[in-house]
Amino acid sequence: MLLREVEYAKPGSVAEALELLAANDGARALAGGQTLINVMKARAASPDMLVDLNGLEELRGIELAGDGTLTIGAMATYSEIMGSAEAKARPILGEVCATIADAQVRNRGTIGGNVCSSDPTNHLPPLMVAVGARMTVVSTAGQRDVPAEDFFLGVYLTAAGPGELLTRIAIPAGKKDAFAAVTLGADGTCICNAAATVNGSVRVALGCVDAVPVLVTADSPEAVGDAVRAANLMPPSDVHATSEYRTHLAEVLATRAAQEAAAR
């Protein structure tokens, strides 16, 4: 497939990348490219310039702090997270990454790309909300810290706006997490998914049911079903599931994820 003509820049630093993004309205950051290149083929996105973030060491790396906080560079690939000894501190991260697409995609696709594309069927947005991740967003004006629940603003829309970059994701310590999904084929696109974490109370973030992950909290896994019903979900219908069926799946998957998380 021939893409529309596009300029290509490979900055040597985050600062240079930010200048390029700020100076060019039609510029777009290129992370792993496992979504962006394909939507460019379909002309669903036609950036004038791609600012390639591959090669920026500042955006890589997975670090584990003394208090158990994991800091993951936005350009860490799913495969790197799966293979990282540090990332095992929060096992759910590698477990969910291992269920995204296939080996080739996992070798290129990045955690930052997954969350910044903010596709409602993606795995990582609900997971980031459930585990209480904090996103570091930078621009030429400075740096800010955005909680995951405020990061996702809409379909394909996040708090990392034009001229900004997500650089790192900080994830607090924890082990009692689980992820449940109904997918199109093994490790395929999610029809509905739920990420749960238990830390005293239960936090469940539901994916595929709204433009952004829907956070539901409950005192116990047994109470999650009622909490999901009380959220009055109005998910979209498509060829894979009606709105009613997706609502049903949300309750089932939220309960399943919460029970599994509590049992860990």
Added chain:
Amino acid sequence: MDVTVTVNGTTYERDVEPRKLLIHLLRDDLDLTGSHVGCDTGNCGACSVLLDGVLVKSCMLLAVQANGTSIETVEGLSEDGELTPLQQAFNEHHALQCGYCTPGMLMSATALLRENPSPSEDEIKRALQGNICRCTGYWNIVEAVKSVAK
């Protein structure tokens, strides 16, 4: 833009447009037509190559992104006309029908066996998840990979 890539041990320099996908550099500019374009949507894996040893789909990468890398394609597997044990196993197990997916299957299985010389059947199936055989000849493909697993 000038791009320098080493493919199967040979270094090439080409002037390419940024919009050119890596698969088209390989096939159209370097005449290495072993890697196939199956779906052009990133689903089928027929274009899979090893980029600095990492398995990728070359239709989801710009050619300019491969600048300075070392690439292995299906043409580079055999040495001096001798098939690799994996290629021989594909032959013996009739692991190809139309053969269109075979280059990608071989690259994915090669990447698997380098990382894990003794994969289980489940590990083989998961490693080939990103490669679609539209003849649905998966059984013999898995049998072929199994036969060379240590």
